[in-house]
Amino acid sequence: MAIKKQTNGKYIADFRPNGANGPRVRKTFDTRTEAKRFEQYTLSQVVNNEWQAEKVDHRRLDELIELWFNLHGQALNDGKKRKNKLLAMSLMMRNPIAKNITASDFSKYRQLRIQNVSIKTANNDQTYLNALFNELKRLGEWPHGNPLTELRALKYKQPEMGFLTPEDIEAVFEELKQGRNYDAYLISKICISTGCRWGEAELLTGTQLTPYRITFIHTKGNKRRAVPISEALYNELPRNSGRIFSNCIKSFKMAIERAGVILPKGQSTHVLRHTFASHFMMNGGNILVLQQILGHASITDTMKYAHFSPTHLEDAIRLNPLSTIEA
Known part of the structure; x- marks a missing residue:
């Protein structure tokens, strides 16, 4: 135990109240007297069993969720x-004390979860909770580590990726044009012409339109991207100063149903994005250009469309062992 004078003229109390193996206390004061008084008070608290070096953290998971949302999530x-989603997860886990959560606890929750939802959804739950602990740790609000660090996501079969054929496109757009909601028709045209998500097109404002180009700002990754459009499509779009479309996703779904198009389970408006990307590659498009158009942060996400390219892996024909024999 010691009270030392610093080069700046202040005094630091530096000692271990519980002995050599206990936690260390260090605090700076203006005078030696104040430092000595603090040292004596702390030691007296130890004698009376009233001093604790580290406050026990009894925060429950829902408290951490609120903290995460206020500091980062919003x-x-x-x-x-x-x-x-996190609050629903916390409820299903019976809102445990966050510090006591283990990988085993979450794996048991996940086992129950996949009885009612897809494996992909359960993996999303894990991603969200994992991100919560990591972000609070980065913010200096969570000193206890991430219980999910070593827990691997469940493997699952990638769902079928549907896209519209030229005949499907003609049928769906005819239904959209004949429908009562013309906004749905124009939004669908934008999606299938630019590869954007439905929400990115539905939230467009007049300021995002410039001659023959749309700048998408309400994107999944919060990054703006500008995509060219044809003069014909540009001339069809409204010129409102605020939002130019209403919410009309149901109109699209009804048009798909009336056109008799059967989509893979879980797909709806996203089929327009898949259709753009698939036909882009089938028509000889460059995979790196497609990545930029779709706004993918990683080329890995875009590679799922690579097999649509007419030249994809064609070296398998030219370079396989039989090619030299047959020649």
């Missing part, structure tokens, strides 16, 4: 959606 596009 700035995300899907922050409220994530918060609600």
Whole structure:
């Protein structure tokens, strides 16, 4: 135990109240007297069993979720959606003391979860909770580590990726044009012409339109991207100063149904994005250009469309062992 004078003229109390193996206490004071008084008070608290070096953390998971949302989540596009999913998860886990959560606890929750939802959804739950602990740790609000660090996501079969054939496109757009909601027709045209997500097109404002180009700002990754459009499509679009479309996703779904198009399970408006990307590659498009158009942060996400390219892996024909024999 010691009280030392610093080069700046202040005094530091530096000691271990519980002995050599206990936690260390260090605090700076203006005078030696104040430092000595603090040392004596702390030691007296130890004698009376009233001093604790580290406050026990009894925060429950829902408290951490609220903290995460206030400090970070509310700035995300899907922050409220994530918060609600995390709170639902906490409820199903019986809102445990966060410090006591283990990988085993979450794996048991996940086992129950996949009885009612897809494996992909359960993996998303894990991603959200994992991100919560990591972000609070980065913010200096969570000193206990991430219980999911070593827990691997469940493997699952990639779902079928559907896209519209030229005949499907003609049928669906005819239904959209004949329908009562012309906004749905124009939004669908934008999606299938630019590869954007439905929400990115539905939330467009007049300021995002310039001659023959659309700048998408309400994107999944919060990064703006500009995609060219044809003069014909540009001339069809409204010129409102605010939002130019209404919410009309149901009109698209009804048009798909009336056109008799059967989509893979779980797909709806996203089929327009898949259709753009698939036909882009089938028509000889460059995979790196497609990545930029779709706004993918990683080329890995875009590679799922590579096999649509007419030249994809064609070296398998030219370089296989039989090619030299047959020649």
